[in-house]
Amino acid sequence: MSATVTATVYTSHVPAIGVAIDLDKTDEPYWQPLFAGYEPSRQWMADNTPDVIILVYNDHATAFGLDVIPTFAIGTGARFPIADEGWGPRPVPEVEGHPVLAAHIAQSVIQQDFDLTIVNEMAVDHGLTVPLSLLFGQPEAWPCPVIPFAVNVVQYPVPSGRRCLALGRAIRRALDAYDEPLRVQVWGTGGMSHQLQGPRAGLINREFDSQFLDRLIADPTGLSEMPHVDYVREAGSEGIELVMWLIARGTMADLAGGPAPTVRRRFYHVPASNTAVGHLVLT
Amino acid sequence: MGLDKPYLDIPGTTIFDAEQSRKGYWLNQFCMSLMKPENRERFLADEGAYLDEWDMTGDQKQGVLDRDLNRLISLGGNIYFLAKIGATDGLSFQQMAGSMTGMSEQDYRAMMVAGGRSPDGNRYLHEWEKET
Numbered sequence: 001m002s003a004t005v006t007a008t009v010y011t012s013h014v015p016a017i018g019v020a021i022d023l024d025k026t027d028e029p030y031w032q033p034l035f036a037g038y039e040p041s042r043q044w045m046a047d048n049t050p051d052v053i054i055l056v057y058n059d060h061a062t063a064f065g066l067d068v069i070p071t072f073a074i075g076t077g078a079r080f081p082i083a084d085e086g087w088g089p090r091p092v093p094e095v096e097g098h099p100v101l102a103a104h105i106a107q108s109v110i111q112q113d114f115d116l117t118i119v120n121e122m123a124v125d126h127g128l129t130v131p132l133s134l135l136f137g138q139p140e141a142w143p144c145p146v147i148p149f150a151v152n153v154v155q156y157p158v159p160s161g162r163r164c165l166a167l168g169r170a171i172r173r174a175l176d177a178y179d180e181p182l183r184v185q186v187w188g189t190g191g192m193s194h195q196l197q198g199p200r201a202g203l204i205n206r207e208f209d210s211q212f213l214d215r216l217i218a219d220p221t222g223l224s225e226m227p228h229v230d231y232v233r234e235a236g237s238e239g240i241e242l243v244m245w246l247i248a249r250g251t252m253a254d255l256a257g258g259p260a261p262t263v264r265r266r267f268y269h270v271p272a273s274n275t276a277v278g279h280l281v282l283t
Numbered sequence: 284m285g286l287d288k289p290y291l292d293i294p295g296t297t298i299f300d301a302e303q304s305r306k307g308y309w310l311n312q313f314c315m316s317l318m319k320p321e322n323r324e325r326f327l328a329d330e331g332a333y334l335d336e337w338d339m340t341g342d343q344k345q346g347v348l349d350r351d352l353n354r355l356i357s358l359g360g361n362i363y364f365l366a367k368i369g370a371t372d373g374l375s376f377q378q379m380a381g382s383m384t385g386m387s388e389q390d391y392r393a394m395m396v397a398g399g400r401s402p403d404g405n406r407y408l409h410e411w412e413k414e415t
Contacts, residue, residue, distance in 0.1 A: 015376055016375065016376060016377065019375075030396075060363040060366075061311070061314070061315065061361065061363040061364045061366075061367075062318070065311065065312055065315040065364075066304060066307075066308055066311050066312060066315075066364075067312070083318070084318050084319070084320070085318065085366075085367070085370065086317055086318055086323070086366065086367040086369075086370025086371060087370045088320070154299065154361060154363055155299055155300070155301070155304050155361070156290075156298050156299060156300040156301070157300070193399075195296065195380075195400075196362045196376060196379075196380045197296070197297065197352070197356055197362040197380070197383060198295045198296050198297055198353060198356060198383055199294075199295035199353070199383060199384055199385060200293075200294060200295030200296050200384075200400065200405055201295075201380040201381065201383050201384050201391075201400075202380065202381070202384060202391060202394055202395055202399050202400040203399060203400045203401075203402060203405060204395075204398060204399025204400065204401075205401075205402045206398070208402070227289075228290070229289040229290050229293075232290055232293060232296065232298065233290075233293050233402075233406050233407075234402060234406070237293075237296050237297075237298065238362075270395075270398055270399060271395040271396060271398075271399060273375070273376055273377045273395070274376060274377055274380045274395060274399075276399070
């Protein structure tokens with residue numbers, strides 16, 4: 001028996017998407033194509049709800065200011081409240097954690113030489129809640145426990161793609177060693193191309209994003225060698241969030257000698273506010 | 284040998300590295316304080332007095348009063364922190380990002396709807412210097 005990765009899911013986590021959901025604007029012409037693009041995934045998710053989600057995201061100066069900046073942080077608490085990022089908290093359910101599995105992953109992954117920061121108390125921001133809203137809509141409670149896995153992509157240097165992919169592989173080994181049969185999804189969030197700052201704000205690079213999706217599916221190891229500066233130059237200063245997708249990708253079977261993944265859903269849309277939205281479901 | 288900073292030749296872009304973070308520590312921590320509603324109220328009621336509670340430089344305080352995000356970024360601010368000021372003002376992220384480009388809010392929004400700013404001509408500093 002062990003915990004099994006049944007799917008990996010990738011999605012942008014643009015805050016304006018959360019606002020559109022919370023204010024019932026999803027049918028407006030600006031937003032309709034985006035939400036229509038997620039509809040098949042919502043259906044698929046309803047039929048394939050996992051027992052637990054490990055949700056890789058970045059905190060946007062919410063739980064972590066400049067006083068403490070962990071590179072990799074795993075949420076081991078039982079509950080994670082919804083943060084007030086300055087506009088008031090989003091009207092979404094609190095996030096229920098999975099302390100037993102989270103503690104198991106922390107112990108296993110640290111013993112594989114990844115120095116995770118263990119976090120029992122933290123509020124979660126749009127980086128974590130917008131993906132849940134996109135895939136689950138507006139339920140009274142989220143349909144399964146979620147282990148928040150926060151990655152520093154705010155203060156340079158952020159972890160390398162190579163390190164992120166290797167971390168995903170370490171998480172898979174941790175799940176293999178768990179002695180309860182759990183269906184686990186690992187979600188990688190953030191991106192795609194966008195820049196929120198300076199005179200170059202508004203940068204979008206469709207070609208880069210398309211190639212990134214291709215390579216994430218078919219050549220994650222090669223993709224993981226891409227240096228930071230290429231992400232920033234080609235995909236914008238905030239496009240660097242895409243390194244987090246490699247953590248989720250690293251948990252898949254093909255990187256442990258298994259078969260190549262199946263693409264269940266691929267979607268791309270420009271714009272959501274300042275950002276190119278990309279989405280994949282791989283099984 | 285110094286640290287390698289290959290990102291310094293990207294135009295119109297400031298990477299928030301340890302040097303910027305050190306310069307902007309109290310500016311950014313001031314921004315974090317605006318995540319509490321009572322602090323947002325106190326700040327809006329008397330911005331100067333609220334800013335004086337923080338160990339920020341005069342330039343940083345003036346940049347906040349002027350809502351000059353480009354200036355604040357050059358003084359060590361990071362956009363995810365500075366966004367708390369915009370949130371306090373009731374602005375969206377798109378309004379904040381657009382305010383740094385020299386474009387009107389309408390023009391910036393139209394550019395995004397049309398597919399965003401192309402990377403062509405926007406990858407290297409020398410591409411921008413040629414234009415001036």
